[in-house]
Amino acid sequence: MIHRQTLTQLAADLRARKVSSVELVRAFLARIEASQPVLNAFVSVTAEQALAEAEAADRALAAGRGGALAGVPIGHKDLFCTAGVRTTCGSRMLENFVSPYDATVVARLKAAGAVVLGKLNMDEFAMGSSNETSYFGPVRNPWNTELVPGGSSGGSAAAVAARLLPAATATDTGGSIRQPAAFCGITGIKPTYGRVSRYGMIAFASSLDQGGVLAASAEDAARMLREMAGFDPRDSTSVDAPVPDYPAGLGEPLAGVRIGLVREFLDKGLDPEYERCVREALAVFERLGASLREVSLPNIPLSVPAYYVVAPAECSSNLARYDGVRFGHRCADARDLQDLYKRSRSEGFGAEVKRRIMTGTYVLSAGYYDAYYLKAQRVRRLIAGDFERAFGEVDLLMGPTTPTAAFALGAKTADPITMYLNDIYTISANLAGVPAMSVPCGFAAGLPVGLQIIGPHFAEQRLLHAAHRYQLETDWHRRIPERFA
Amino acid sequence: MSAWETVIGLEIHAQLATRSKIFSGAATAYGAAPNTQACLVDLGYPGVLPVLNAEAVRMAVRFGLAIGARIARQSVFARKNYFYPDLPKGYQISQYELPIVAGGAIDIVLEDGSVKRIGVTRAHLEEDAGKSLHEGLGSLTGIDLNRAGTPLIEIVSEPEMRSAREAVAYMKKVHTLVRYLEICDGNMQEGSFRCDANVSVRPAGSDQFGTRAEIKNINSFRYVEKAIQYEVARQIELIESGGKVVQETRLYDPDKGETRSMRSKEEANDYRYFPDPDLLPLEIEAAYIETVRAGLPELPDAKAARFVGQYGLSAYDAGVLTASRDLAEYYEAVVRAVPEQPKLAANWVMGDLAAALNKEGLEIDSGRLPAEALAGLLARIADQTISGKIAKEVFEAMWAGGERADAIIEAKGLKQITDTGAIERAIEAVMAKNPAQLADYRAGKDKLFGFFVGQVMKATQGKANPAQLNELLKKKLPG
Numbered sequence: 005m006i007h008r009q010t011l012t013q014l015a016a017d018l019r020a021r022k023v024s025s026v027e028l029v030r031a032f033l034a035r036i037e038a039s040q041p042v043l044n045a046f047v048s049v050t051a052e053q054a055l056a057e058a059e060a061a062d063r064a065l066a067a068g069r070g071g072a073l074a075g076v077p078i079g080h081k082d083l084f085c086t087a088g089v090r091t092t093c094g095s096r097m098l099e100n101f102v103s104p105y106d107a108t109v110v111a112r113l114k115a116a117g118a119v120v121l122g123k124l125n126m127d128e129f130a131m132g133s134s135n136e137t138s139y140f141g142p143v144r145n146p147w148n149t150e151l152v153p154g155g156s157s158g159g160s161a162a163a164v165a166a167r168l169l170p171a172a173t174a175t176d177t178g179g180s181i182r183q184p185a186a187f188c189g190i191t192g193i194k195p196t197y198g199r200v201s202r203y204g205m206i207a208f209a210s211s212l213d214q215g216g217v218l219a220a221s222a223e224d225a226a227r228m229l230r231e232m233a234g235f236d237p238r239d240s241t242s243v244d245a246p247v248p249d250y251p252a253g254l255g256e257p258l259a260g261v262r263i264g265l266v267r268e269f270l271d272k273g274l275d276p277e278y279e280r281c282v283r284e285a286l287a288v289f290e291r292l293g294a295s296l297r298e299v300s301l302p303n304i305p306l307s308v309p310a311y312y313v314v315a316p317a318e319c320s321s322n323l324a325r326y327d328g329v330r331f332g333h334r335c336a337d338a339r340d341l342q343d344l345y346k347r348s349r350s351e352g353f354g355a356e357v358k359r360r361i362m363t364g365t366y367v368l369s370a371g372y373y374d375a376y377y378l379k380a381q382r383v384r385r386l387i388a389g390d391f392e393r394a395f396g397e398v399d400l401l402m403g404p405t406t407p408t409a410a411f412a413l414g415a416k417t418a419d420p421i422t423m424y425l426n427d428i429y430t431i432s433a434n435l436a437g438v439p440a441m442s443v444p445c446g447f448a449a450g451l452p453v454g455l456q457i458i459g460p461h462f463a464e465q466r467l468l469h470a471a472h473r474y475q476l477e478t479d480w481h482r483r484i485p486e487r488f489a
Numbered sequence: 490m491s492a493w494e495t496v497i498g499l500e501i502h503a504q505l506a507t508r509s510k511i512f513s514g515a516a517t518a519y520g521a522a523p524n525t526q527a528c529l530v531d532l533g534y535p536g537v538l539p540v541l542n543a544e545a546v547r548m549a550v551r552f553g554l555a556i557g558a559r560i561a562r563q564s565v566f567a568r569k570n571y572f573y574p575d576l577p578k579g580y581q582i583s584q585y586e587l588p589i590v591a592g593g594a595i596d597i598v599l600e601d602g603s604v605k606r607i608g609v610t611r612a613h614l615e616e617d618a619g620k621s622l623h624e625g626l627g628s629l630t631g632i633d634l635n636r637a638g639t640p641l642i643e644i645v646s647e648p649e650m651r652s653a654r655e656a657v658a659y660m661k662k663v664h665t666l667v668r669y670l671e672i673c674d675g676n677m678q679e680g681s682f683r684c685d686a687n688v689s690v691r692p693a694g695s696d697q698f699g700t701r702a703e704i705k706n707i708n709s710f711r712y713v714e715k716a717i718q719y720e721v722a723r724q725i726e727l728i729e730s731g732g733k734v735v736q737e738t739r740l741y742d743p744d745k746g747e748t749r750s751m752r753s754k755e756e757a758n759d760y761r762y763f764p765d766p767d768l769l770p771l772e773i774e775a776a777y778i779e780t781v782r783a784g785l786p787e788l789p790d791a792k793a794a795r796f797v798g799q800y801g802l803s804a805y806d807a808g809v810l811t812a813s814r815d816l817a818e819y820y821e822a823v824v825r826a827v828p829e830q831p832k833l834a835a836n837w838v839m840g841d842l843a844a845a846l847n848k849e850g851l852e853i854d855s856g857r858l859p860a861e862a863l864a865g866l867l868a869r870i871a872d873q874t875i876s877g878k879i880a881k882e883v884f885e886a887m888w889a890g891g892e893r894a895d896a897i898i899e900a901k902g903l904k905q906i907t908d909t910g911a912i913e914r915a916i917e918a919v920m921a922k923n924p925a926q927l928a929d930y931r932a933g934k935d936k937l938f939g940f941f942v943g944q945v946m947k948a949t950q951g952k953a954n955p956a957q958l959n960e961l962l963k964k965k966l967p968g
Binding site for chain 1: 535536574577632763862
């Protein structure tokens, strides 16, 4: 069965001409079509274009050319701008927005030969932890369609979990790659802030947003990331440092690696079954020769409040450009400029986006800036300091990705605070800018559990090594929901 | 003496003369068809990001060094948030708490010749907004985003000017400076150089500031003077009739010659400034600052001081001649050709040449009369080939026909008579023809001396050397 192959295997088979890209694309397109009424993982499916790209990839492969991902089908979270294909950001505001240019990530994957099958559903403007804020309807969890897949990269995660795609791009501002990876039982990596270009990635919170990968394994994620990462002169915050060959040498022994279990992640909110899976995973690492100790990052409990000041502040400004003047939703029959602004934005944005714009506007207002924004920035520096100290003692930090496994659709929509607390273990890595992964490590009451692995800045390779080594010992990442097996 | 003292501070916006915009690669040239010089970054498209133009930074550092300011080793770009159709992103990228330039000064010369130092609080980099167009669109408003993203340096003065004249002198000085530094073309009609004036009045002798009004977007020296004068009179009249000045933004209407309210403090935006997360703090190395410093040209004040010392000019003349780099260079080119005559050169450049250029609306760099051509004329005055009076005639011919001075003098036979014998003969002939006047002169009517000068000059078609003529007349007339 083609769809059960890893991206690594598919890329090799394509290169060996054991399978054609057209065959692959047709097979995955069929799965996408069949799943769409159930999962709603896609906002747009670009079948025709994909087939044309697949034919071109096959020709290149036949001629002995083609990049590292030549002919491999992938999908993009619908906030990566794609020339000629609409980029909605999960919002009515951009329902019909067609970008005139490709995001850097899109262009790089295209250059590597990857074939894009479509654009993946997401929480509106990446604001949400359940994919329920999408204007295009919620995505459902392939393990249980009554449950959410997590968010904001819910479409990307569900698609990979259901093997509608071998891998997909995603973004992570407060956990939007890791939390859905955990909920859907797949592997996700959020690289160091600045590792992957943000150019063409529609901004939610610029100082926290980072593009990354959702895939079936660490090895697959490494292959994708190698093509995506690297300095981009069009993104002033991207870092000009060489990109290691991530897939090369994966699986180095873990002997001597020092792992810290983050004490603050083992709080009273953590589901005991979830904790059991995480501790079992840590035992595997110990068995592989790593040493384990508990480490405290005392300021981590402040990360959720700090995040919900910084992220909305930046979003309130980033989303000001959606004014109905040049692109995006424009209200009908505006009476005057104020009316145009008010109605275009009222109609174009959903409730969660509006809530964050209002929160952000408030915390930046005269008289509140110091009390909220500046204080949150100070907390951010404290948290970064916590990580720096911890990485003086250990090589990797580990813990649960989320407090619980996937929850039911509608269970948390009434109370934004409970929804926000779902990101309690993931947000700190964004605030500190460090790389982090989520790796499947078992099942709690039949639902996937994620092990979070965090490293110091630019230690993606260390994360991928550890995750891959773990995946050589376990098969959690190979489990596929029965319905999509 | 007035019972009121005026307090003025200026915020000058100078467009930096970079080829591309401050955060994008789009061109900055003026006058292109609307929206043809706005790229996706300027249009604020989803997903695009700003990248700082290094040339804009270099220009701002040049300015800071020229006014003796501190160049911040780290400055921060911030977002100024407000909604307006010509502001595509819904925020302007500017600098707020940490500007690139802080704490400089600019000297201005007052009418009595004294020098006053005006403090410059700060100068920061920012992007310009687009323009709203109303003409020819009926009830609609058009948006032209060609200007969006053009680099600006905003130069904020201390509230240290005390009259409209001082404000204009300061603005002119800044204008001179930015053109010397070649960081701004200074074109005020195209909006490359414009200012906001903060104006208040207070009882003379008070050390408290009155409530100020900000007059926005004034783009000529004359309007600055008029707008401030109007505003000062309005505020004084308002207070004297029992009213109170309210803090507000006002616009100057040049057609009516008045300022009128645009928005009050209560209606003012809360700009919600915060550091722009898309741009890292701007770090400037000490070595870079020194490189820029080494590339600075001679600045106007230093040049003027040198002109006084080197050429013996008055401070006033030196000030006029150094008001623009082109003018100063022209003057020095003339002096190089007639090194013995720096004052004569100054008089001609500031006098006849300036008047002729002005009449045709030309600038000194128009090439209308090359410096060597003027020097050729001055050389003939210096060696007494022609008199100053004849020289004006030659100058007019040069201006009209483009020929060199020597050719004109030759062709028109304007060579000065310096032959004593010839002048004596002419004097004798005039004395013989005017016996009555001669008798009156000898009887004590000294004023008739001028009559004889005029008659001799007339007889020689103005070519008699005036000094010689004077001397000879003094000898001959008394008999």
